[in-house]
Amino acid sequence: KQEVTQIPAALSVPEGENLVLNCSFTDSAIYNLQWFRQDPGKGLTSLLLIQSSQREQTSGRLNASLDKSSGRSTLYIAASQPGDSATYLCASPVSNFGNEKLTFGTGTRLTIIP
C-alpha cells in the first residue's frame, strides 16, 4: 500500500526567497508523481507531473524532482511571491487494473510573507 508523507505541515518564507517542499513515498514502483496546488476552500490545480522515467520537470519558477530509489520528490519554488501562498499536495497513482486512484499526502501549507 502506497503511503505519501509531506513534511513540514506548514512553512512561512519571506518574499523573494527560494524554497523546497518535500514529499516522501513508500512504494518506489510508482507510475508518476504529481504536484498540486490548493487555495483555501478550492479544488486542486495540477502544477507538475513527473513520469517514473524522468528525474525532473520544470514549469516557470517551479521545478519538481523525483528520486525513486530514496522514495522522495521535491518541489522547488524560485523567487517566491505572495501569490504562491497555498497548500501544496503531492500524489501518486496506485494502478490496480487500470484504476489510477491517487494517494495524496496531507500537504504543506505555504505562506509567503511580503
Place this chain on the structure above:
Amino acid sequence: DTGVSQNPRHKITKRGQNVTFRCDPISEHNRLYWYRQTLGQGPEFLTYFQNEAQLEKSRLLSDRFSAERPKGSFSTLEIQRTEQGDSAMYLCASSLSEGGVGIQYFGAGTRLSVL
C-alpha cells in the same frame, strides 16, 4: 469552460437529510473519480468509473453513499441520511486513459456542511 464542473459549490443540510452532488467531467474523458477531503487532510479516494461502469469503491463509501454515471457522461454522488461526519469537500476528477496512466483534472469541489 471546458474543465471539470461540480455543482453545487456549497451545500448546507440538516442531519438525516439526503443530498446529491453532480460532476460534469471534461468532454470525452473516459474515467471519473470521486474523492473526499476533510480539513487539514489530503483527498481520499471514494470511487471510480470507467465510462458508465463503477469499477471500484473504497471502504470509506458506506451503504449510505451511492454514485452513478449514466451513459458515461456526468456523474452524481448521493448521500442518504447525512451525518455530521459526512461534512467535507467532495472532489471530482476526470482523465483520459488509453492504455497508460492519465492525468487527473480536478473540479472546484462541493463543500458539504451537515448541521
